[in-house]
Amino acid sequence: MNKFCLKKASSNEYYLFYEEKLFNTSKGNKILIPTIKSQTQFIKKINSEFLKKNSNFMQLLFFSNDIDDNKKKNISESILNFIDTDTVCFRDKDKPELLKLQKKRWDNYLYFCKKHFYLDFHINYSIFLKKQKIDIHSKIKKILNKMTNYHLTTFYFLVKTTNSIIISLNILFNDTEAGLAWKDSNLEYEYNKSVWGEDSESKKNFLLKKSFFTDIIKFISFFDKEQYE
Template sequence: MLCSRSGACAVTPQLGVVRDVLLQHAFTPFRTTSGARSVVLLRGPESWRLHLTTCTRSYTQQRKRFYKTVNISQEDGAFQISLDRRRLRTPMGNIVKLPNEPLALSVATEWEAQKDIIRTSSMYMSRLCNKAIDNPLNETAEERIEQTLPFLDTDTICFRAEEPPVLAELQQKAWDPVMKWVEKRFDVAFGSSTSVIGPEIPDGTKEKLRKLLRSFDAWSLVGFQEISEALKSVILALALVERHISVETAVALSRLEEEYQIGHWGRVEWSHDVEVTHIQAAVAAALMFVQFNQEVRVVSQKLPSDTNKEQSVKSTSVQ
């Protein structure tokens, strides 16, 4: 880091690389080309301000399909994907090594489904795997849990409307049964509030859910966090993972107030439908991601030791 006497500090270009990696993980439709990059921190009298200075041009990313076949191989207890003869890598350059076959099949299918142009925005499972493998922020499982629990304080179905009465009644009929089921299932209490502050979640509830999430492996936590963020609700995420509700129901419940407003004020043609489809696809992929990692782990733990040994390298073509 280089700092001038005025207090301005220029961080080395490596930070720009980290920024690019994070952008790739978000699968934004834009990226920057090579050029001068710097991150400048200007220290003001009261706070720090972060300025990203980029002397580059941006363009819509259009990457053509460069491979003919997609293959799956198993080596050293992990599954790998090959595009022709090249190993699939993450945005940070790590070889994609997946812990179970269902995940490998899902990722391979996404790559095989690409046509002339590779559209990463449609590859939800690949994005989750990349995030779990690269872990660009070096987050531990405990840190992911502590990032997820605060969603309870702003959980969508804990905030209720007083007006109009029709919406308030709709929320009560749609949300209360799911909330009560989760409360009974995990012996916790949430409550609801019409205040902008929201209900005060008991410490005992957070501690019980903390212990529950600690039973998840690191990869499953990535998926659960994704579901909670997409639905803006840990409660709905729990009901979904426990298979009490479907993906379509979970998304509909998370958008209850929005759909009410759309019904009242009208729908923007195509826009709302595309948004709902995107959320459903993202949540469905994250749910499968959790289930593949959780259920395969449980099955492997129950298998006899002689059938759970590492097997020789296997290769499968996905076509």
């Protein structure tokens, strides 16, 4: 039996109810759901996740509905801090085989960002960090300001999980397959594993991160895709 349901709040938004009562976040905020692809599947997912301990899905749902102006500013600033350290912008010229893979698998992500968002990232081949152009900050900030709370939440955690704004933009706005994006964001990790092997602690952390990434993708799959101008 479904204990959760959605009740219309406006023409295109719904409140989440639990046993006929408004269901709030742990901080007491109402949960407002936009028009989604399948209310039936969404409610089914909520019912299955509700009783799970430390459910990533529920945490993402709460996080999205707890965003106020101050929190949105902090989230945006945290995302912008990844600009100069984006995984895709660092290439290892001392490892020709890895460098070839990086070019083959990462350059398309850069191309999409340049073509559709006019984000002209430069690539670092040196251990000495060369910061990205200042206009990239303002352009990405503009993108973030247009995002819904659900997409901002998703983007924020994708960036933290992949260490890449570039790959995360491709996931949200392009037709990039999530599994491929995950592999590409961990290209250097997989390369080093093939050369040096993998210890149990690294494997455990990698699998935990992968599980969270998968849950993020499942979460945003209920909502309409973001559109770029």
